[in-house]
Amino acid sequence: MADTKIFITDCDHANINEEKAVFDKAGIAYKLVQCKTEDDVIANCQGAVAVCNQYAPLTDKVFSAIPTLKTVVRYGVGVDNVDLVAATKHGVQVCNVPDYGTFEVADQALALMMAVTRKVCQANSQVKEGRWDYAEMAPISRLSTITVGIIGLGRIGLAFAHRVHALGCKVIGYDIYTDHVKSNTEYSYITCCSEEEVLKNADVISLHCGLNADNAKMMNAKTFSEMKKGAMLINVARGGLVDEAALADALKSGHLGGAGIDVTCKEPLEADSPLRSAPNIVITPHMAWYSVQAASDLKTKCAEEAVRGVLGEKARCPVNKL
Numbered sequence: 001m002a003d004t005k006i007f008i009t010d011c012d013h014a015n016i017n018e019e020k021a022v023f024d025k026a027g028i029a030y031k032l033v034q035c036k037t038e039d040d041v042i043a044n045c046q047g048a049v050a051v052c053n054q055y056a057p058l059t060d061k062v063f064s065a066i067p068t069l070k071t072v073v074r075y076g077v078g079v080d081n082v083d084l085v086a087a088t089k090h091g092v093q094v095c096n097v098p099d100y101g102t103f104e105v106a107d108q109a110l111a112l113m114m115a116v117t118r119k120v121c122q123a124n125s126q127v128k129e130g131r132w133d134y135a136e137m138a139p140i141s142r143l144s145t146i147t148v149g150i151i152g153l154g155r156i157g158l159a160f161a162h163r164v165h166a167l168g169c170k171v172i173g174y175d176i177y178t179d180h181v182k183s184n185t186e187y188s189y190i191t192c193c194s195e196e197e198v199l200k201n202a203d204v205i206s207l208h209c210g211l212n213a214d215n216a217k218m219m220n221a222k223t224f225s226e227m228k229k230g231a232m233l234i235n236v237a238r239g240g241l242v243d244e245a246a247l248a249d250a251l252k253s254g255h256l257g258g259a260g261i262d263v264t265c266k267e268p269l270e271a272d273s274p275l276r277s278a279p280n281i282v283i284t285p286h287m288a289w290y291s292v293q294a295a296s297d298l299k300t301k302c303a304e305e306a307v308r309g310v311l312g313e314k315a316r317c318p319v320n321k322l
């Protein structure tokens, strides 16, 4: 369609009913294409003024080849598949949807923390295999006595902080910006400290920062060695924050006591990933964000932001500064 203004570059949801309702109401022509590569996007999204995008890489090459493009809206919070520097250079406004599933992700982090600290999955397997022996699960600490360290005190990190605070855990945290935490009495129970102090003092570390060039593989053999013996790692943020081979080694050596992860470097997890054979690790399939309500909210908010882009209205959630 020649006047198609909005393209959905790719999405893995079963239907685009919410997007359709928003685009039809605005009277804007749209098209769903399922692109995997930069070349797919270039071939299929010519004339786009705005795109809704999930995984397809949006790079300098794409922005150069589609000069009509003014707005990119990511289905989600993380924008690590979009080259923000190139987008800014080409005058493309990149937006995300930061507020569709905050509680779901914090809940999943809590679920993983409970699963690994209480060894729920191991115990479940034991019983199904015909044994009945709580002592096999040792050691387990009383949760209200542990220190939880949060790396990334943004929306999700702070929602997770509330949850573990409610369990009676001591909460410490590190973020590159902490004024919003220190100036808000609602968070007075969080002790802000350095990354090194979090590594050294936490019994459980939960990652809640976005992935960028500066923090890729921030959890690696060196940082794992700085963690307490028996400490546990939770990651519902991005797989690329963790050196997975080093995590598997730290679990196999017994230095780390467990891990709960929802995200991996390659998704789905590779068949030969060393994480598959590591002890006390619980892995979920990048589902932290998901609930029926969050999925619907995400699609509606993403479509509405794309419409604002086409109409030249102010973006609700811009990520880059033009």
Ligand SMILES: NC(=O)C1=CN([C@@H]2O[C@H](COP(=O)(O)OP(=O)(O)OC[C@H]3O[C@@H](n4cnc5c(N)ncnc54)[C@H](O)[C@@H]3O)[C@@H](O)[C@H]2O)C=CC1
Residues within 6 Å of the ligand: 076, 077, 078, 079, 098, 101, 102, 105, 151, 152, 153, 154, 155, 156, 157, 174, 175, 176, 177, 208, 209, 210, 211, 214, 215, 236, 237, 238, 262, 263, 286, 287, 288, 289, 290
């Ligand atoms: N597993 C899932 O389904 C989902 C995962 N996510 C991931 O969670 C991440 C966080 O989401 P929100 O809390 O909503 O984002 P946010 O932008 O509100 O918070 C991120 C925080 O991380 C901090 N940060 C950045 N780099 C850091 C570093 N190197 N060390 C410490 N702190 C650092 C930022 O200053 C910010 O306060 C997203 O970027 C995304 O990657 C988000 C939604 C769903």
Ligand SMILES: O=C(O)C(=O)[C@H](O)COP(=O)(O)O
Residues within 6 Å of the ligand: 054, 075, 076, 077, 078, 079, 286, 289
């Ligand atoms: O919001 C995010 O960021 C997310 O992680 C997603 O919503 C869910 O995952 P992906 O779309 O990044 O697979």
